[in-house]
Amino acid sequence: MNFLCYLEEKIFVMMGNLFLMVLAGVYLRACGNPGAVIFYFIGIWLLILAGNLLWGYERQRRKYREMCRLFDGLKEKYLICELMGKPKDQMEKMYYEMVRGANKAMAEKIEEVQKISREYKEYVEEWIHEVKTPIAAGTLICSNHPSPQGSRIKKEFARIEELVEQVLYFARSEQVEKDYFISECILSDVVNPALLAYRPYILERGIGLRVEELSETVYTDGKWMRYILGQILSNAVKYQDKEEPGIHIYSCTEWGKIRLCVEDNGRGIPPEDLPRIFDKGFTGGDRQKKGATGIGLYLCKKLCERLGIALSAASKEGEGTTVTLEFPVGNFHRM
Amino acid sequence: MWKITIVEDDEGIRRELKEHFAGQGFAVTACDAWEGNEAIIKDADLVLLDIQLGVQNGLSLCRKIRRESAVPILFVTCRDSEEDELTAIRSGGDDFIRKPYSLPVLTARVRRILQRNSQAKESITVDGAALNLVFGVIEFQGKSLELSKKELQIIYFLFLNQGRTVAKDELVEYLWENKWYVDENILNVNLSRLRKRLGEIGLGDLIHTVPKQGYRAGGEPE
Numbered sequence: 001m002n003f004l005c006y007l008e009e010k011i012f013v014m015m016g017n018l019f020l021m022v023l024a025g026v027y028l029r030a031c032g033n034p035g036a037v038i039f040y041f042i043g044i045w046l047l048i049l050a051g052n053l054l055w056g057y058e059r060q061r062r063k064y065r066e067m068c069r070l071f072d073g074l075k076e077k078y079l080i081c082e083l084m085g086k087p088k089d090q091m092e093k094m095y096y097e098m099v100r101g102a103n104k105a106m107a108e109k110i111e112e113v114q115k116i117s118r119e120y121k122e123y124v125e126e127w128i129h130e131v132k133t134p135i136a137a138g139t140l141i142c143s144n145h146p147s148p149q150g151s152r153i154k155k156e157f158a159r160i161e162e163l164v165e166q167v168l169y170f171a172r173s174e175q176v177e178k179d180y181f182i183s184e185c186i187l188s189d190v191v192n193p194a195l196l197a198y199r200p201y202i203l204e205r206g207i208g209l210r211v212e213e214l215s216e217t218v219y220t221d222g223k224w225m226r227y228i229l230g231q232i233l234s235n236a237v238k239y240q241d242k243e244e245p246g247i248h249i250y251s252c253t254e255w256g257k258i259r260l261c262v263e264d265n266g267r268g269i270p271p272e273d274l275p276r277i278f279d280k281g282f283t284g285g286d287r288q289k290k291g292a293t294g295i296g297l298y299l300c301k302k303l304c305e306r307l308g309i310a311l312s313a314a315s316k317e318g319e320g321t322t323v324t325l326e327f328p329v330g331n332f333h334r335m
Numbered sequence: 336m337w338k339i340t341i342v343e344d345d346e347g348i349r350r351e352l353k354e355h356f357a358g359q360g361f362a363v364t365a366c367d368a369w370e371g372n373e374a375i376i377k378d379a380d381l382v383l384l385d386i387q388l389g390v391q392n393g394l395s396l397c398r399k400i401r402r403e404s405a406v407p408i409l410f411v412t413c414r415d416s417e418e419d420e421l422t423a424i425r426s427g428g429d430d431f432i433r434k435p436y437s438l439p440v441l442t443a444r445v446r447r448i449l450q451r452n453s454q455a456k457e458s459i460t461v462d463g464a465a466l467n468l469v470f471g472v473i474e475f476q477g478k479s480l481e482l483s484k485k486e487l488q489i490i491y492f493l494f495l496n497q498g499r500t501v502a503k504d505e506l507v508e509y510l511w512e513n514k515w516y517v518d519e520n521i522l523n524v525n526l527s528r529l530r531k532r533l534g535e536i537g538l539g540d541l542i543h544t545v546p547k548q549g550y551r552a553g554g555e556p557e
Contacts, residue, residue, distance in 0.1 A: 129387070132413040136436075137347035143438045144351050144358075181417040192514055199511050209516045223417070 006057045017049050078103055117174075124171045128164055135161055158200070162234075166295060169227050173302040180221035180307065187251055187260060188214035190222055194229035201237045208246040216251055216258045218327040224303050228311075229262070231296045232323045236264035239321075258327045265320040274315055337449050340379035341365040342372075342396065343411070344388045352383065355438055356445075360499065369396045377404040381449055384428070386412035386419060394419075394426045401427035407448045411436070439505035440512055446495040459494045461553040464538055466494055478536040486529050488513055490552070493542060498554035500545045526550070 007014070021042055028038050070083050081100050087093040139157045142150040172179055191214055195202070202209055236247050248263040269277060269284070276282045278301040281294040304311040310326040339356055343349040344367045356363045364379070366372040368391055376382055382400065386393040397408055410423045410431045420431050429448055432441055450459065457469045464475045471487045472479050482490065492509045493501060503519055510517055517525070526542065533541050543551045 129413045133345050133348065136413070137345060137351060140348060140351035140355065140438065144355050183417070188514060192512070195516065196508075196511050199508065203507070203518055206518070209518075211514075211516050 003057060006060065007053070010053060010056075014049070014053075017045070021045055078106065121171045121174075124167060128168045131164060132161075135164070155200070162230075165227060165230075166293075166299065169224075169299055169303060170295070172224075173299055173306065180224055182219050182221055182307075185218055185220055185222055185225070186214070187216045187218060187258075190218070190220070190225045191229060191249060191260070193226045194233055197226075197230055198233045198237060201234070202247070205237060205240060205245060207237060207240065208244065210246065210248045212250040214249070214251050214260070216253065218258055220307055220309070220327065224307060228300045228303055228325070231300050232262050235296070236262060236266060236321070236323075239268075240264065240266040242266065256329050258329075260325045260327070261322055263320065263322040268317040268319050268321055269313070269315040270317050274313065277313060278311070336360065336362050337380045338362045338364070338378065339381050339383060339445065340372075340376050341383045342369075342376065342388065342393070343367065343383070343385045344391075345385075348385075356442075359442055369399055373403075376400060377406065379406055380452075381407045381409060381445060383409050383411055383445070386410055386414060386423060394422055397423070397426045397428055407452055409445060409448060411441075437508060439502075439508050443492065443495060443509055443512075450495060459491075459497075461494050461497045462541065464541055466490055473533070473536070473538070475536050475538050480532060480536045480538075485510075485515055485525065486532070488515060489526065489529060490542075493550060493552035497552055500548050500551045502549040506550065 024045075025038050025042060028041065029035075067084070071077065071080055074080060074083070081096070081103055084096065087096040135157055139154055142154040142157070188211075191211065195209070195211070233247070242265050244265075246265050249261070250263070251258060251260050253259070273282075273284050277284070278297050279294075280298040282298075283294045301311055304325065308328040311323070312326070313321060313323045315321040339361045341349060341352050341356070341363065343352065343365065349365045349367070353363045353365045364375045366375065367388065369376065377400070384393050384397060388396065393410065393412075397410075400406065400408065407429045408427065410428045412419060412423075412431070412433055414433075423431050430444055432444060458465050458467045460466070464473055466473050466487075468487075468491065471482050471484070473482060473490065474480075488510060489506070492506060503522065507517060507519065507522060510522070530539060530542060533539055541552060545551055
């Protein structure tokens, strides 16, 4: 908003005034007034007009600036209506009502969409709990009737279970609502269930597992962590190509931050792929064959973000990968 | 013989659990609701309770049982919400396990609860050898041997399953659950060392090896 634009808006007022000035001048002259009187008359008129315009400009400029300041400072822009103050003239009133109306309509629309997505998520959760019953029953049947086929089927069930969990956490990661439960956990209590779940794979591949004390306390959601660690472990097992495969899990505290590291001596990640491993749908060059979906690490990243954990990976191609989870310090995230 | 009652609405799971626990030497009854089964639930030594029982909620059933009996209750569930877990414990449950669980772990938990609730709380005896859980000591004919934490875990699991052959994998799984991440080789080394140490107090043959199956403490050699 500058003065020229303002003058442009007021062009008709100015033109009208000038036209009237000329008319009045001609009329006064025709009535036989001396030129000096007409000159003074027009001069005073011009002064008043200029004053009026300047005053109007200043008033509008202030209002405009105030609004901009409010709007820029506002995090939720749609709340501007509540802060605008009462409208003064008819035009402002109309705009005000319109913005309010538009806001309301938008809020209703959003509410509707949220409701649909909430219902969908609830359905997914419900369905997952339903489907776990037959999976559990199938696994039990295999355990009760041990046979080579049975243990193969059991493995397939474990895979189904894993995929089903993925859907569950995907639904959870997309949700705006908070459905995690932050509590005080000892690191080893979080790592243990994930290790237990992947025990058959770790033992089957003959992976040397070294797990340190892990006695630090962190504030996080136990079941989300279990899923995240499961994904990381699954990758560490899957991309192993060494004679003496190994996984080393350790923790360290640096600058007051607690880090949990999962280190493997697998085939590693090429440097050009490393920045992209947490991207949705990224599977890397030769990983397609391994049944990689490109969802696992992406989900981990997303869940970690929501829990306030910094997830990162370092790797040397051919030598191994270290995935690090850095837990937030202090208690601010417990809010 | 321990009496377990399984309350579960899914027929497949009910049948398999029943079969499994019967095979483990328990007296098992199974049902899917409180109504009409009050007697068998109250008289059991332990109740395995599904948290979701069709129309009926396992949690409210648990409260009903608690009003009339102090029988140990182990909850089984497909859900993984912390709330459920907390409510389960608050409504009087003794422990909580999630589906799909592994049978050895479930069995170990059942035995642990039963053991805890039976007369001898801090020691178990097999073939005259008394395992003191508080001090981690095994006593036999007046002689005693102090066990390391890991040795205690191995013997405790075998004693919990006394008279029954424990598969190697079952034992490994139990140890993993207790944060000792062994593989079979390491387990074998530890077992032979443990046997040698037990031999010092005359318990060299306390732990039997059942070829191709696993290990057993107590019971007649087959």
